Amino acid sequence: MKTADFLSLTGSSLLAHRLRSLLTALGIAVGIGAVVLLTSIGEGLQQFVLAQFTQFGTTIVAVNPGKATTAGTSAGVFGTERPLTIEDAIALEQLPYARAVVPFVQGNAAVEYAGLSRRTTIYGAGPAMPEAFRMAVAIGGFLPEDDPTAPRALAVLGSKLRGELFRDENSLGRRITIAGSRFRVVGVMAAKGTVLGFDLDDTVYIPAARAMSLFNVNGLIEIDVMYDEDTKVETVVEGIRRVLTARHGRDDVTITTQQQMLDVLGGVLDVLTFAVAAIGSVSLLVGAIGIVTIMTIAVNERRNEIGLLRALGARQSQVLSLFLGEAIVLAAAGGLAGLLLGTGLGQLLQFAIPALPVQPSLFYVVLAESIAITIGLLAGVLPARRAARLDPVEALRAE
Amino acid sequence: MIELSHIDRHFQVGDQRVKALDDINLHIGAGEYVSIMGPSGSGKSTLLNLIGLLDRPSAGSYRLDGTDVTALSDVEQAQVRNSQIGFVFQMFHLVPRLTAAENVALPLLLAGMTAEARQPLVASALEALGMADRSHHRPEQLSGGQRQRVAIARATVTKPRVLLADEPTGNLDQKAGGDVLAILEGLVDAGITLIMVTHDPAMGGRAQRQLAMRDGRLVSDEQGSPHGDP
Ligand SMILES: Nc1ncnc2c1ncn2[C@@H]1O[C@H](COP(=O)(O)OP(=O)(O)O)[C@@H](O)[C@H]1O
Ligand SMILES: [Mg+2]
Numbered sequence: 001m002k003t004a005d006f007l008s009l010t011g012s013s014l015l016a017h018r019l020r021s022l023l024t025a026l027g028i029a030v031g032i033g034a035v036v037l038l039t040s041i042g043e044g045l046q047q048f049v050l051a052q053f054t055q056f057g058t059t060i061v062a063v064n065p066g067k068a069t070t071a072g073t074s075a076g077v078f079g080t081e082r083p084l085t086i087e088d089a090i091a092l093e094q095l096p097y098a099r100a101v102v103p104f105v106q107g108n109a110a111v112e113y114a115g116l117s118r119r120t121t122i123y124g125a126g127p128a129m130p131e132a133f134r135m136a137v138a139i140g141g142f143l144p145e146d147d148p149t150a151p152r153a154l155a156v157l158g159s160k161l162r163g164e165l166f167r168d169e170n171s172l173g174r175r176i177t178i179a180g181s182r183f184r185v186v187g188v189m190a191a192k193g194t195v196l197g198f199d200l201d202d203t204v205y206i207p208a209a210r211a212m213s214l215f216n217v218n219g220l221i222e223i224d225v226m227y228d229e230d231t232k233v234e235t236v237v238e239g240i241r242r243v244l245t246a247r248h249g250r251d252d253v254t255i256t257t258q259q260q261m262l263d264v265l266g267g268v269l270d271v272l273t274f275a276v277a278a279i280g281s282v283s284l285l286v287g288a289i290g291i292v293t294i295m296t297i298a299v300n301e302r303r304n305e306i307g308l309l310r311a312l313g314a315r316q317s318q319v320l321s322l323f324l325g326e327a328i329v330l331a332a333a334g335g336l337a338g339l340l341l342g343t344g345l346g347q348l349l350q351f352a353i354p355a356l357p358v359q360p361s362l363f364y365v366v367l368a369e370s371i372a373i374t375i376g377l378l379a380g381v382l383p384a385r386r387a388a389r390l391d392p393v394e395a396l397r398a399e
Numbered sequence: 400m401i402e403l404s405h406i407d408r409h410f411q412v413g414d415q416r417v418k419a420l421d422d423i424n425l426h427i428g429a430g431e432y433v434s435i436m437g438p439s440g441s442g443k444s445t446l447l448n449l450i451g452l453l454d455r456p457s458a459g460s461y462r463l464d465g466t467d468v469t470a471l472s473d474v475e476q477a478q479v480r481n482s483q484i485g486f487v488f489q490m491f492h493l494v495p496r497l498t499a500a501e502n503v504a505l506p507l508l509l510a511g512m513t514a515e516a517r518q519p520l521v522a523s524a525l526e527a528l529g530m531a532d533r534s535h536h537r538p539e540q541l542s543g544g545q546r547q548r549v550a551i552a553r554a555t556v557t558k559p560r561v562l563l564a565d566e567p568t569g570n571l572d573q574k575a576g577g578d579v580l581a582i583l584e585g586l587v588d589a590g591i592t593l594i595m596v597t598h599d600p601a602m603g604g605r606a607q608r609q610l611a612m613r614d615g616r617l618v619s620d621e622q623g624s625p626h627g628d629p
Contacts, residue, residue, distance in 0.1 A: 002512075002513060004514070305494055308494070311451065312505050312553070313477050314477060315477045318509060392453045392454075396492065
């Protein structure tokens with residue numbers, strides 16, 4: 001049988017039952033559409049989150065006190081670990097490839113100015129923070145290079161907090177009160193927006209040593225080290241570990257590289273995208289069952305035709321491929337419609353909610369169409385085999 | 400050409416064994432015009448299907464032109480059906496969604512012939528049956544007699560040597576039935592071997608050779624006068 005004849009025979013039987021073929025293909029279209037749309041959203045979300053995460057730079061290593069175990073808690077096998085101190089941060093600055101070292105303490109406190117009060121997040125940080133995290137100062141300057149162990153009581157405001165406390169007033173040089181202590185404002189950060197749920201603009205940055213005494217803690221929660229791009233991250237991790245082990249008498253810190261964070265995040269997001277694709281696949285399964293059903297009905301209805309074809313000299317394999325062809329054409333057409341449906345809805349969604357990133361992934365698009373064709377093949381194979389194996393005499397006698 | 404010896408065909412229905420054909424011995428030469436008559440259920444269709452390689456015997460041998468065709472594979476049997484045998488059925492069995500011309504083209508298409516190559520063959524087959532002007536009509540737009548003529552065109556478009564007709568006029572009125580019979584007899588005159596099942600003695604009596612069946616057995620085999628007597 002010539003391919004053109006094969007296609008026209010297949011087409012004629014699908015067109016003979018237009019509505020039925022349409023509805024069956026629609027089942028696949030909805031499934032493929034769902035997979036394409038959901039994975040587009042998942043992929044867009046993934047890229048969005050990664051972009052959010054990497055905006056602070058990728059050459060950063062975080063040092064936290066305590067040894068993280070696989071359970072994620074501090075082991076404390078040798079009693080309580082030693083706290084991370086300002087002196088530790090100063091020592092890390094001596095590493096040749098350390099471009100910026102930022103000690104961190106975090107707490108919540110009321111910030112007051114001229115009778116206005118606002119409870120907000122206080123970050124104890126170091127002067128290198130804007131460089132390390134690619135953050136810009138809008139007005140004035142960031143915390144100056146004071147003696148890190150005895151810095152002056154200076155503060156830099158997040159743009160939102162500045163607005164809340166000072167309105168249109170100039171804030172530079174003004175004195176604010178944080179948890180009862182007075183600080184002089186030396187700068188205002190450029191607006192940064194929220195990152196992964198944290199409002200970076202509703203904050204105050206003060207020197208880490210000041211924050212430690214304010215919150216009455218004896219250790220930092222983290223030291224971030226930004227290193228030279230040319231240096232291998234393993235070298236940096238090794239150097240930090242050597243310095244701190246020497247200072248603490250043992251290795252009692254957890255060092256996390258940006259790559260590790262990205263890997264964890266990427267892993268989570270991959271699972272998310274996969275889960276979403278799995279949900280879409282359920283509707284695909286429903287579509288596949290539709291094809292099996294309709295092809296089984298078709299084989300039953302067309303037993304006379306099958307018997308006739310066999311009498312006219314059709315081989316079993318020809319009958320098989322005719323019915324298989326119909327199932328595949330149904331699924332492939334449905335798949336194509338589903339691709340259009342999915343990407344179309346994605347565009348529409350993107351238009352309606354610009355904040356929601358939609359990123360159609362070529363990988364998933366190709367995968368979806370291949371899945372559609374495979375579904376046609378699998379769904380068609382049983383009915384088609386039944387057709388091919390019909391006894392021609394009985395098929396001809398069927399009513 | 401057709402040699403059947405000691406052919407049995409039985410069916411298992413529940414725990415009962417139905418002997419549809421019981422020790423059939425039959426030789427049919429090329430160009431013969433044979434009618435098979437007998438009461439309903441006597442095995443006529445079963446015999447015809449067996450000769451047409453749509454069915455296999457339970458026992459016995461069937462030689463077609465000297466080759467044992469029961470031993471052929473499914474693919475080889477399909478090939479023989481396609482090139483050497485034509486079928487005409489009581490129920491016409493036209494594919495409803497295809498036009499007359501497309502129905503007639505089916506056996507050629509299955510054999511892998513291109514559309515250009517089969518077009519003249521289809522046209523002349525329809526022409527020979529007076530259906531040229533109906534080639535683009537679908538079966539539902541044709542009368543019973545016209546449908547059977549399209550079916551005969553389809554059975555003869557491959558120029559088969561044997562034409563098997565199972566009650567070809569069973570669904571037709573007197574007039575259309577007479578026309579179809581005349582067409583079939585015209586094919587005999589042109590050299591085809593015709594084996595026709597019928598339960599109408601007047602029709603069966605027109606054949607040169609008349610077989611009668613009862614309970615799966617051949618009970619008589621008579622030579623009659625060519626094309627009966629007017
Ligand atoms: N597939 C089958 N299963 C069981 N019995 C069958 C089958 N085909 C035919 N028969 C039986 O074989 C006998 C002959 O049938 P058939 O050849 O159709 O008779 P006829 O054509 O002479 O009316 C009948 O008794 C019929 O019931
Ligand atoms: Mg019969």
